[in-house]
Amino acid sequence: MANMQMTKTPMPEQDAKERGRNFREVALGYTEEQARNEAARCLNCKTRPCTKGCPVGVHIPEFIERINQGDMEGAYRIISGDNALPAICGRVCPQENQCEKQCVRGIKGEPVGIGRLERYVADWAMAKGMKPQAPEKENGIKVAIIGSGPAGLSCAGALRSRGYSVSIFEALHTAGGVLMYGIPEFRLPKALVQREIDSLREIGVDIETNVVVGKSITLDELMQDEGYSAVFIGSGAGLPRFQGIEGESLCGVYSANEFLTRINLMKAYDFPNHMTPIKVGKRVAVIGGGNVAMDASRCALRVGAEKVYIVYRRGEQEMPARAEEVHHAKEEGIDFRLLTNPTRILGDEKGNVCGMECIEMELSEPDASGRRRPVPKAGSEFILDVETVVVAIGNTPNPLITSTTPGLAAQKWGGIVVEEDTLKTSRDFVYAGGDAVTGAATVILAMGAGKQAADSIDKALSNK
Secondary structure, three states: OOOOOOOOOOOOEOOHHHHOOOOOOOEOOOOHHHHHHHHOOOOOOOOOHHHHOOOOOOOHHHHHHHHHOOOHHHHHHHHHOOOOOHHHHHHHOOHHHOOHHHOHHHOOOOOOOHHHHHHHHHHHHHHOOOOOOOOOOOOOOEEEEEOOOHHHHHHHHHHHOOOOEEEEEOOOOOOOOHHHHOOOOOOOOHHHHHHHHHHHHHOOOEEEOOOOEOOOEOHHHHHHOOOOOEEEEOOOOOEEOOOOOEOOOOEOEEEHHHHHHHHOOOOHHHOOOOOOOOOOOOEEEEEOOOHHHHHHHHHHHHOOOOEEEEEEOOOHHHOOOOHHHHHHHHHOOOEEEEOEEEEEEEEOOOOEEEEEEEEEEEEOOOOOOOOOOEEEOOOOOEEEOOOEEEEOOOEEOOOHHHHOOOOOOEOOOOOEOOOOOOOEOOOOOEEEOOHHHHOOOOHHHHHHHHHHHHHHHHHHHHHO
16 A cells, blocks of 8 residues: 655664764664555656666666565565665665656655665665576676776676676775775775675676786786776776865875775774774864765764864855765764865974864855856955864876876876767777766766676677
8 A cells, every 4th residue: 555655754863962973874774664664655657767867777666666565585686687786875875866856756745765775675685695696607708897896896797797707906905995995884884885795706706906907907918918808997086186275285184085094994993903093183174065075074073073164165055965964964063164165274383283274255146057156255264273174175086097008098187088878988898987987976876887888898799
């Protein structure tokens, strides 16, 4: 029987005050009763607008209907047919801008909690030891994938299911890319990420860590000497951007990449059980308004800061971060300094950060594109007393692969040039997708690119 309640079934969460000092997962997940209650809100529309809004094309009404029937295994088989990482996507996808944005139930009330239901099914399947189905037959063709982040893992899963021999080459000592180093434990538990990756290993995906393509081995050597018929580049965007203001070289200034890598991948939050320390002081300023800034600010609180500021030059409406992440950060006591821009970072006589000079901003009238530019308010400078500054204003692709691969075209800012419909690069049988092409974006868009590239690689090698 259909459930016509106007709002989503609430997701149980840790108390805000308690969770602000621990790294356990914030959202606790649905029970079966809650999942089936939420699934009953789905209208099972014939036009399937939600599926069209999903970058990897999950058959959403079909899997929700299986939940409705209590058939969780059937629901998992439907999801995993299109999505190699459902437990991850259920947690970190911006569903509100994709599948849920298209949901008809959202016209009058809240859309169906598609992400919450995907998470429930994936967690259920993981608890039961279920995994993606291995290919029915092998084709013996080798494909190399550079990077084990969401784009690389998605491409690997899609190719392996078609019988390709797939090897992933990862520069770090642990597979997972940004899923491991960038997204905090309290949003995406690392043991869960590794279980998703292990399920790909179990169906035959080979993952080699500590291989820096461009240094350990070149792309050309992979194809000419190692016998790979095609290569997919999913190396992400790991090169941090800075503002170029005075004081960025002081002790206590971190890129968000370094800050989050120390805390997440190197487990600085569990020092001295893990031997990577992190120093934050009592007061921290995080520059930026995206998800990475939210992650960094909430991590700073959890590793001991007493006061954490988000400093963002536009208003809350312009913030690119997910509404849920902003809401959680506010609940935990993060202080939002909006329409504020840093002008320089101040240091003491020992070269340590002791403050940050900022200026108040106001938004101009909309320009031709409809965007309102932030402009400084004259004479509004002030000092924010902080001992740590984390710069979270974006990343660009590392130039190592493009600089060591002759004939591989790249944009001036570093993104690899690809054909839009196939993701083929300027080199034959070399494809690229995710943040290495677009710059920093979302996990699910990177996964969509990995899946799209797998289709293109399959077509190209079949024709060959």
